Amino acid sequence: MEAAEMGAVGGATVLELRHHSFSSAPSKSREEEADALLPSDAARVASLQWRIENYRLIGSAAAASKAQVPVSSGAKLRTLNYVATVGLGGGEATVIVDTASELTWVQCKPCDSCHDQQEPLFDPSSSPSYAAVPCNSSSCDALQVATGMSGSPACGGADRPACSYTLSYRDGSYSRGVLARDKLSLAGEAVDGFVFGCGTSNQGAPFGGTSGLMGLGRSQLSLVSQTADQFGGVFSYCLPLKESDSSGSLVLGDDSSVYRNSTPIVYTSMVSDPLQGPFYFLNLTGITVGGQEVESPGFSSGKVIVDSGTVITSLAPSIYNAVKAEFLSQFAEYPQAPAFSILDTCFDMTGFREVQVPSLKLVFDGGVEVEVDSSGVLYFVSSDSSQVCLAMAALRSEFETSIIGNYQQKNLRVIFDTSASQVGFAQETCGYI
Template identity: 80%
Template sequence: MATRDLAGVPPLPANDENMGLEGSKGDDGDDNGAPAVDWRPPRRPLSAPLSSLQGWGGGNGAESGATILELRHHGGGGGGLGKSGERSREEELGGLFSSDAARVSSLQRRAGGGGGSWAEDEAAAAAATGRVPVTSGARLRTLNYVATVGLGGGEATVIVDTASELTWVQCAPCASCHDQQGPLFDPASSPSYAVLPCNSSSCDALQVATGSAAGACGGGEQPSCSYTLSYRDGSYSQGVLAHDKLSLAGEVIDGFVFGCGTSNQGPFGGTSGLMGLGRSQLSLISQTMDQFGGVFSYCLPPKESESSGSLVLGGDTSVYRNSTPIVYTTMVSDPVQGPFYFVNLTGITIGGQEVESSGFSAGKVIVDSGTIITSLVPSVYNAVKAEFLSQFAEYPQAPGFSILDTCFNLTGFREVQIPSLKFVFEGNVEVEVDSSGALYFVSSDSSQVCLALASLKSEYETSIIGNYQQKNLRVIFDTLGSQIGFAQETCDYI
């Protein structure tokens, strides 16, 4: 159980990191009198069979041949949460959680085997066998992490998403586009740009990725392959399938297939679009199989530290900076259930106490970079909630907020004892959640601090491990080896 000092520092880092929230601390550094939380406890080694432990990180990738994209906090406008004068903090948080719930609903529809539109509101960013900056989308007003990549002769800042199959960016001339910080991609300025025809294999793959019964084609002798991606919350992207040069921290991918969107609407937070890291023929991972071997990893940075994380493409573990050994669990393959990365969740411990629930028998969960709050089937969530309440009983409860129904009033407490939270995956692989991922500060004065987990509606839905519980973890996706790895790491891109 970790002790947290609640005096003198803003209690908002938990919100700010992966959520796209600015927090109560102003850009000038003032703490506005808010209480404080030290969110960086000493890390304890993970427990796992010796056979599942592998390597300790080291090096900076300079001599490794790895391409490393920075996942960084975007410095663009947007202002602090609740500072615009137009919406209160609670209103903005409510909107963020509503969007997260819509994403979860979209994931459930796909994971349940149903047809319909391609995945969610957020997406994935490109990276190469090395370091590419990965940034919190906070100031871009998006829920997730962003990275900047080269496309054609320009740059694009895209949302990183492991549940999206197709990369798309906004293109000029745009009939209807969401607000974007920076210029639109202009196909006319790129000599290597070309639209793909309807009879291309990529257009066939697009039909599979989007769940469309048939591709849409324009007129002419070689009609272009068009796409429509619609999301659960009503946002969408429409355009043509094309290819161009993609640059990932200097690594150039010729003929990269993506969507060139000329009609796009939704809460994409000033970004250029989305880049898909999901499991499909058109995802970044599949298109760069020869270069990176189907392996990528990320370390998602905490917002309050103003640090950047990294998105690494390729299997060179020497570029990681993990402080504990990597532990691997088996990746569950399910081609019927979309582009998702599944693992078997066999247990959860709270403060070292094993949670008892029949819901663990279902096993399979999605590890997702785009969902914020971890959502569990009701039987598991209720058991976790009961155990947490038992161990957190000395603190008064507060009303729930949006999808978070277990909240506390921590005003007047200088320190709090936060029970540790661990996920146990197949193979007895234990992954401890960073202490900042256990609680979510809804109010800036600590009067409403919530357990950062949510319940799904049905036992038949699929649990999702969200990015809020993945902070300061190196998460490795090895698609050819069919395994996902975890290690503690302070996410700081250099």
Template identity: 80%
Template sequence: MAWGACTLLLLLLLVVLGAGGGGGGGVHCLEVTRSRRALQRRHHLRSRAESGATILELRHHGGGGGGLGKSGERSREEELGGLFSSDAARVSSLQRRAGGGGGSWAEDEAAAAAATGRVPVTSGARLRTLNYVATVGLGGGEATVIVDTASELTWVQCAPCASCHDQQGPLFDPASSPSYAVLPCNSSSCDALQVATGSAAGACGGGEQPSCSYTLSYRDGSYSQGVLAHDKLSLAGEVIDGFVFGCGTSNQGPFGGTSGLMGLGRSQLSLISQTMDQFGGVFSYCLPPKESESSGSLVLGGDTSVYRNSTPIVYTTMVSDPVQGPFYFVNLTGITIGGQEVESSGFSAGKVIVDSGTIITSLVPSVYNAVKAEFLSQFAEYPQAPGFSILDTCFNLTGFREVQIPSLKFVFEGNVEVEVDSSGALYFVSSDSSQVCLALASLKSEYETSIIGNYQQKNLRVIFDTLGSQIGFAQETCDYI
């Protein structure tokens, strides 16, 4: 993929903004701004082509700080730091599990979703999360959940809740759903839960017919506890009877104002496994780059006619590893920066996780250091700035009217090339563009497993074919509203 025109790239607080166009060279372009109102508007940017590269005018807008929080810029950076710390903790948790060491939308869009099987996926910014969310029907009500390909189980917060994170909107009330039922300890789903979570002990409550309880915990201290139950689930007009999920009455963690998580991982209780008869073990998503007034989509099933991809789908083999959790593995064989191949012995390890619930892509040190060195070489004309949280390669762009951004491309097994959208290359920490960082992070050890995060998956159709054991990628403008 290549891009001949650049649109606005503004990454303020919880979200990234930007999109690409049609053919061009190995450079992406951006505009930076200090105005919060600019986050809500589209801009037509002046650009020109020189020697196969696209160059965009860099315009700075006057005025005060970003206005993102009651305490101004400092509170915004503190919140970002907390979110990135949680992301790093998630990465550590995935390493441990993998054995690697240490809202609402327009009525016409909703109708189209029901007709085509698309579930709208939006930024979780309004719910104070950097992840992506989807709203589904559950037992006659609604739940807005984080789309998570590394989770074995879908769970939502339930009333009465003993200890819950601050959710926007009502809790799911089992008493209001006539189709709700708790699963007993002797059910096959309870057995599957114990296998998936590794909690063979303590999964049953008291009483003559004890219910099946669950506990999901994460390395950052977040958790969900409750009972295993089943109810009707509605997805884009499709009703799934007897859907098994976790009804959580004690939940804490960086889940923002969401209801919980949608488990799309490779396990017996995931949404994908439970709907195998309806959708054949195939799902895909397209993550939107904007904070508001747009949505991407989650598609269940293998009907490619509902996609809006602008390039052919290219597939790489999914690496099967049943002992390493519910993750989706592929082999990463190379990375190019601005068309230049990065040389690193770390590519020999190959295996990486494609994950919708991790934000920033994390690479083993040898690969990250090689990528960093190449990026610094091509970005040498711009002054460096201090690192921020997990992002250690940052720049001060306040004095520049134009910026050329080297393209970033992942190469997977089978010579499958996937170019990262321009909005996924850099992260704006400061709204005045004085701290703009390469949106990649380094793992601590060569023995850990690299993870491709959602920040680098925007404006791509990513297809997970579990029966065909392959993952596909295609360029798609994930801006449906």
């Protein structure tokens, strides 16, 4: 199913979301896939912690039409995350959907050093609407904040007439190129003059076989900000459970009639922080396991990021340890198994025909309760159930920021309303096909 096939649904533009796992090689075992997936996720968490602190340093120094885009697993493209296909300059690009990134970028010809991607590289010379962004522009001025980088100028000298960008991630992956403008198509909705990164040097395992990344963060160059006149600064997604034969959706705009939620939408306020950079912060005030409230002093300062690009939820140690203790208490009938990578609460379920998985609820400001889908509570390291782990991890320090990952967001409609500064949640079955 291509993005255009979903198109306008009930007055909204919908993009298909597909799941994207780390490896599509059939010869790989479940353990091998997990061994590749989890360290990469840990590297992203570390990268986000660095970026959060960097934005604080930078900050202290200085309703229209709707679109619905299909979103699905990136499994076939060898990435952990969820991907969507968009139109760009007459061609198509399949990009990772990332709420913690600002700049949208794709790999471009001529490519000095590019990761292998499934689709043809974007060719600026074949697009009549393509134009490089000049140095003396507001978009170039916004680049430093958008990329979380400070220091070297993006432009300067006869050899750099266009606005250059560099995105570096803590796991060693990166994207470098120039800022450009071109026509973006979101399931039939056109965005003229969309500013994006035309990357000619890009490397990193997390990108898999995708064309690049869609930045849905809160900054001037993000897709959300650039389309605010069209979509009102509102978007939502529903992430499917399956890695194949199932698609969720990314909805741009506030037309809730296209949602398929089975429970009412409940909203909690975003944390107001002038130094928050592009991230979506909420206050996590509690967690319940099997209906039992977990007690932890960490909830008194429980600021968390809701992130579509992190897989496993990572919590402050005081909160995680309390959740772990309660889960172990309720799961005591199952033998424990060794830890695996970042997951340290594991069980051997070999021989058990039925498993009663305790419910897991996240509680946010205003008493907003969000129940995690049962598939998002446990992570099956091994296909024979000999190593099954609680799908949450502890951060290294109490001073780091907790992150709600996409593994715990499956089968939820998550609404980001930047105009009203709130995030909404509702139960929804996200497998659309």
